[in-house]
Amino acid sequence: MNTGFQSVIDTFDIFLGAVRDTILMTVISLVVAGLIGLALGLALYATRPGNLLGNRAVHTVLNVVVNIVRPIPFVIFLAAIAPLSRVAVQTTIGVPAVTFAISLAASFAVARIVEQNLLAIDPGVVEAARASGAHPVSILLTVLIPEGLGPLILGYTFIFVGIVDMTAQGALIGGGGLGEYAITWGSQRYNWWIVYVAVAAIVVIVQLGQFVGNRLARATLRR
Numbered sequence: 001m002n003t004g005f006q007s008v009i010d011t012f013d014i015f016l017g018a019v020r021d022t023i024l025m026t027v028i029s030l031v032v033a034g035l036i037g038l039a040l041g042l043a044l045y046a047t048r049p050g051n052l053l054g055n056r057a058v059h060t061v062l063n064v065v066v067n068i069v070r071p072i073p074f075v076i077f078l079a080a081i082a083p084l085s086r087v088a089v090q091t092t093i094g095v096p097a098v099t100f101a102i103s104l105a106a107s108f109a110v111a112r113i114v115e116q117n118l119l120a121i122d123p124g125v126v127e128a129a130r131a132s133g134a135h136p137v138s139i140l141l142t143v144l145i146p147e148g149l150g151p152l153i154l155g156y157t158f159i160f161v162g163i164v165d166m167t168a169q170g171a172l173i174g175g176g177g178l179g180e181y182a183i184t185w186g187s188q189r190y191n192w193w194i195v196y197v198a199v200a201a202i203v204v205i206v207q208l209g210q211f212v213g214n215r216l217a218r219a220t221l222r223r
C-alpha cells in the first residue's frame with residue numbers, strides 16, 4: 001500500500017472524479033433547493049397575518065414544517081428520508097440519493113433565509129406597491145425579490161457553503177465526492193496526505209463560491 005504524497009499522485013484520477021462529483025452535487029442541490037426554498041420562503045412571508053396573502057392557518061403549518069425539518073442533523077436526515085429517496089431517485093445510496101437529500105434539506109434553510117430577508121425590507125415599499133394597485137404575486141416577484149436581491153445572494157452563498165459540507169457527509173452512504181475520497185482512500189488507510197488534499201480542495205471550492213457570491217451581492221447592492 002502506497003503512503004505519503006505518492007499515493008495522492010497514484011489516485012489523482014479518483015481525486016478528479018471526486019472533485020467533479022462534489023461540484024455536481026453542490027450545483028444541482030443549490031439550484032433545486034434555491035428554487036424550492038424561494039417559493040417556500042415567499043409563501044412564509046406572504047401568508048403572515050397582515051401581509052400580502054395573510055392566512056394564519058397556512059402560515060402556521062408552513063412555519064411548523066420548516067421548524068421541524070431545519071434543525072435535523074443531515075446525517076440523521078439522510079437515514080430518515082431513505083424510503084423517499086428510493087421512490088424519488090430509485091436508490092438510497094450514491095450521488096443521486098445524496099443530491100436528492102441535500103436538495104430537500106437545504107430547501108428549508110433557504111426558505112427561512114428568504115423569509116427573513118424579505119421581512120427586513122422597508123414595509124413602505126410594499127405599501128407603495130399596494131397603493132398602486134399591483135397584484136400581491138406581482139409585488140412578490142417584481143418588487144420584493146429585486147429589492148432584497150443583494151442580501152438574498154449573500155444568503156444563498158451561505159447555503160452554498162453548507163451544501164458543500166453536506167456533500168462530504170454524504171460519503172456515509174457512498175455518496176461519492178471529496179468526502180468519500182478522504183474517508184475511503186485517506187483515513188481508512190491511515191493516509192493523511194489524501195485527507196489533507198481533500199480538505200484543501202473543499203476549502204478552494206468554498207472560497208471560490210464565497211468570492212463569486214460576494215462579488216454578485218456587491219454589484220447588486222451598488223445599483
